[in-house]
Amino acid sequence: MPKAANTGKKAAKPAKQTTAKATADFTPEAGRRVTSYDVARYAGVSQSAVSRCFKEGGSVSPKTRDKIMKAVRKLGYQPNAIARGLITRRSNMVAVIIANLRFYPETLAYLTSGLNASGNHVLLFSLDHESEVDRIIDQIWQYGVDGVIAGAHLSKKQIELFDQRKIPLVFINRLYRDIAANSVCCDQVEGERILVDRLVAAGHRSFAVVTGPSDSVVSQQRISGAVERLADLGINDVRVIEGEYDYDSGRRALRELADGAGGLPQAVVCANDMMAIGCMDEARHQLGLRVPEDLSVVGFDGVMQAAWSSYDLVTVRQPMQNMVEAAVSMLLSRIERPDLAPEKRMFSGEIVEGCSARLGTSR
Amino acid sequence: MPKAANTGKKAAKPAKQTTAKATADFTPEAGRRVTSYDVARYAGVSQSAVSRCFKEGGSVSPKTRDKIMKAVRKLGYQPNAIARGLITRRSNMVAVIIANLRFYPETLAYLTSGLNASGNHVLLFSLDHESEVDRIIDQIWQYGVDGVIAGAHLSKKQIELFDQRKIPLVFINRLYRDIAANSVCCDQVEGERILVDRLVAAGHRSFAVVTGPSDSVVSQQRISGAVERLADLGINDVRVIEGEYDYDSGRRALRELADGAGGLPQAVVCANDMMAIGCMDEARHQLGLRVPEDLSVVGFDGVMQAAWSSYDLVTVRQPMQNMVEAAVSMLLSRIERPDLAPEKRMFSGEIVEGCSARLGTSR
DNA sequence: TTGTAGGCGTTATCAA
DNA sequence: TTGATAACGCCTACAA
Numbered sequence: 001m002p003k004a005a006n007t008g009k010k011a012a013k014p015a016k017q018t019t020a021k022a023t024a025d026f027t028p029e030a031g032r033r034v035t036s037y038d039v040a041r042y043a044g045v046s047q048s049a050v051s052r053c054f055k056e057g058g059s060v061s062p063k064t065r066d067k068i069m070k071a072v073r074k075l076g077y078q079p080n081a082i083a084r085g086l087i088t089r090r091s092n093m094v095a096v097i098i099a100n101l102r103f104y105p106e107t108l109a110y111l112t113s114g115l116n117a118s119g120n121h122v123l124l125f126s127l128d129h130e131s132e133v134d135r136i137i138d139q140i141w142q143y144g145v146d147g148v149i150a151g152a153h154l155s156k157k158q159i160e161l162f163d164q165r166k167i168p169l170v171f172i173n174r175l176y177r178d179i180a181a182n183s184v185c186c187d188q189v190e191g192e193r194i195l196v197d198r199l200v201a202a203g204h205r206s207f208a209v210v211t212g213p214s215d216s217v218v219s220q221q222r223i224s225g226a227v228e229r230l231a232d233l234g235i236n237d238v239r240v241i242e243g244e245y246d247y248d249s250g251r252r253a254l255r256e257l258a259d260g261a262g263g264l265p266q267a268v269v270c271a272n273d274m275m276a277i278g279c280m281d282e283a284r285h286q287l288g289l290r291v292p293e294d295l296s297v298v299g300f301d302g303v304m305q306a307a308w309s310s311y312d313l314v315t316v317r318q319p320m321q322n323m324v325e326a327a328v329s330m331l332l333s334r335i336e337r338p339d340l341a342p343e344k345r346m347f348s349g350e351i352v353e354g355c356s357a358r359l360g361t362s363r
Numbered sequence: 364m365p366k367a368a369n370t371g372k373k374a375a376k377p378a379k380q381t382t383a384k385a386t387a388d389f390t391p392e393a394g395r396r397v398t399s400y401d402v403a404r405y406a407g408v409s410q411s412a413v414s415r416c417f418k419e420g421g422s423v424s425p426k427t428r429d430k431i432m433k434a435v436r437k438l439g440y441q442p443n444a445i446a447r448g449l450i451t452r453r454s455n456m457v458a459v460i461i462a463n464l465r466f467y468p469e470t471l472a473y474l475t476s477g478l479n480a481s482g483n484h485v486l487l488f489s490l491d492h493e494s495e496v497d498r499i500i501d502q503i504w505q506y507g508v509d510g511v512i513a514g515a516h517l518s519k520k521q522i523e524l525f526d527q528r529k530i531p532l533v534f535i536n537r538l539y540r541d542i543a544a545n546s547v548c549c550d551q552v553e554g555e556r557i558l559v560d561r562l563v564a565a566g567h568r569s570f571a572v573v574t575g576p577s578d579s580v581v582s583q584q585r586i587s588g589a590v591e592r593l594a595d596l597g598i599n600d601v602r603v604i605e606g607e608y609d610y611d612s613g614r615r616a617l618r619e620l621a622d623g624a625g626g627l628p629q630a631v632v633c634a635n636d637m638m639a640i641g642c643m644d645e646a647r648h649q650l651g652l653r654v655p656e657d658l659s660v661v662g663f664d665g666v667m668q669a670a671w672s673s674y675d676l677v678t679v680r681q682p683m684q685n686m687v688e689a690a691v692s693m694l695l696s697r698i699e700r701p702d703l704a705p706e707k708r709m710f711s712g713e714i715v716e717g718c719s720a721r722l723g724t725s726r
Numbered sequence: 727t728t729g730t731a732g733g734c735g736t737t738a739t740c741a742a
Numbered sequence: 743t744t745g746a747t748a749a750c751g752c753c754t755a756c757a758a
Contacts, residue, residue, distance in 0.1 A: 048745060048746080051736065051737060054736095064743080064744085079735085081505040082734095085736090086735080086737090086751065087749070088750090101472045102472050103468075108464065109465050109489055112464075113489070121487075121488075123487075124475055124484075125485075126475040136479075138441055139484065142441050142442060143456075143484065144444070144445050285673070304610065309644045309649075310648070311673070396751090398752085400751080409728070411729065411754080412728065414752065415727095418753080424727060449735065449736090449750090450734045450752055450754080451752085452734080732756105734750105734752085735750105737748105738750105740747090741746085741747105
C-alpha cells in the first residue's frame, strides 16, 4: 500500500485487500471529478508531486513522473483550471466584447484562433447595441479575466475602470483621441478621404452619405472623414441619411434619397458595406437604375459579400486579420508586462476597385 | 474601531489613529483585488456576513446589510466568480463549440444573448474544421463549465465522455440516430425532400448536387435527403460535386458542371446558401445564363444574404432563433436536473419561395 | 441573526 | 527531489 495514502484530506477508507493497485480503493466516488489527490493516492506520492508534474520545469524525478503520469492517464485526471487560477491569478481567459457580431463574424473567428494558439480562452460578450456595455463590465470583472479585447465603444470612465483594476484592454477599430488606451485600428478617415477623392476625380459632384447608428463611433469617423474631405473640395451640399448598418437600412436610405427633394445624388457613400449593398439592390431592382452608370455606390469594410460578382463593390478593405493578430499580440504582451505603455497601432485600408462606382485617379 | 477588524487572515496593521472609518486602514494593497474580507473589515462584520449579502435569501438584518452594502459600494467589491465556482461547483459558464462560425454568425449572437439572459456566460471554442474537436474537449473539461452547446460534430466516444463526466451537452443541428444525445435540429431531410419535390413538379429532370465538406454530417444529411428523394422519383442521373460551404466553391462547382461531360443540369441543389449564391453568380456573370430560366438553383439555411434581391434564393429557412432558444432551455433544465432523459427536438424548415428556381406545386 | 471554522482543488514555500 | 502546510476567495454548516 502506498505510504502517502492518507495524505488526502478525506482519509481513504481502510483498504479491503493489500493487493497493490487495487483500483477500487482509489477510484473517486462516482460523479466527483478526479483531483490531484486521487492521482497522488493512486500513484503513492504526495499531491504536490502531482502538481509539479503539470508545471513547466517542475522538479520531479523521471521515475516519479512516470508513475504519476500513468495514474493520470488511468484516472483521466485533468487539472482544474478554476482552482489553479485562484492561486496563480491567471485565468487564461480573455473577455471579448463585440458589437455587431453578425456583421463581422470573421473578426471573432480570427480572435478565437489567435487566442487559443497561445493557450488562452475566449469569454464572449456580444452587444446588439454599443450602449449595453455597463451591464457586462461587472461580469467581466467577476470572472477575473486576464485581459479584454473590445470591438465596441467604451466610455472614458469605463476605460479608466479597467486601468485601475490593471486589466489590460485593447480596442479593435475604436480609436480614442485623448485617452491613453491601447488600440488597433484601420484608418477610417484616410480611407474615406481617398474614396471621396477618387469619386470627385471621376466627376461626381453631388453626394449623399448613409451613416451607421448614431451611437457608433466608427460610423461617425467614417462619415466625418468623407464629409470633411468633400467640404475641402468645395462640395458642401451633402445629404445625410441615418442607417442601422444593415442591408434593409441601406435600401431604405436609398429610397429616402430618391423620394426626397433634389432627387438622387450622383454618388452615395455608405458607412459600411452591408448598407452599400442594400443601396445597390434598391437602385437596381427597385428603381431600375444602373450602377455605376446612373449612380455610384461605395462602402467600407471589405466584407466577403462585397466581392461577390453581383455587387463588386468599391470599398475599403480593412486588413482585419492583421489587425486581430496585432491586437492579440498587444494584449498578450501587456498581460505579461503590465507596465508597457499604452500604444495605438493604425493600419491603412486598401481601396478595392470594384465596379459599383466610377473612380478617377486621385491627384 | 470595528471589533471584527482582525477577522481577516492577514491581521490588519495596527491602526495609526482611532478615527472611525479611517479608510486608509481598510484599503487593500494597491493592485490587489477587493475581497469579501476587505469589505468585512471595512464594515466591521464577519466575512460570512458579506457572503450572505450576495446570496439569494441569505439571512442578514437590514441594518447589517445596509452597512455592508455601503462598504461594498465604497470599495467597489465584486464577488469573485472563480472562487465561488470552486465551492459551489457551478461556474455559470457554458462552452459553445461551433464550426463554420463565419457562415452562421447569428447562431452565436442568439446563443450569447439567450445564455446571458439566465446569468450564464459563453466560453467560446470555434473550429475551422469539424475534426479539431479532440483538441478542445480537454480544455472544456478543465474549465469546469456547467454545460456545453455544440454546433459541431462529435464522435460517439466524445459524447460518452461528456456523459460520464455528467456535463450536459446539447447539439444544434447535429442529429445522432442511435445515440441518446440531446439535440435541436432542423429537419434537413424533410426540407430537401420538399425542395426536390417542387423542383421535379416544375418539370426539372436533370440535377446536380453540390455538397459541403466531406466531414460535415449536416451536408451528408441534406445531400442524401435530396438524392434519395430524386431516386424515389425515378431520377438517378445526378452529378455530385464536392464543395467547401463557401461562395468560391459554389462558383467552382458550377464551372465544373458546365465544363464536365453532359453539360449543365436543369437544376442545382446546393448543401447551403453560400454555395448556391456562388452558383448563381457564376451562372449569370460568367456563363451568361439566366436564373431561373436557364438554370434553377436552390440552397439551404435561409441566411440573410439569400433574401437579398440580387439573389432571392429558393431555400429552406431554418428557424434558427427558435432552435437556439430551445437548445438553451434544454441545456439549462439539464444543468438544474441532470437526471432528465436525453431528448431530441426537431423543427421543420420553411420553404422560401424565391426566384432562383422554378417551383411547381408538390402532389 | 451572527461569527467560527472547514473545505473547494490548485500552486507556492520551505524544510527535510 | 520530495512532502507538509499555508494560501487563493468564497460558501456553508454549525454553534453561539
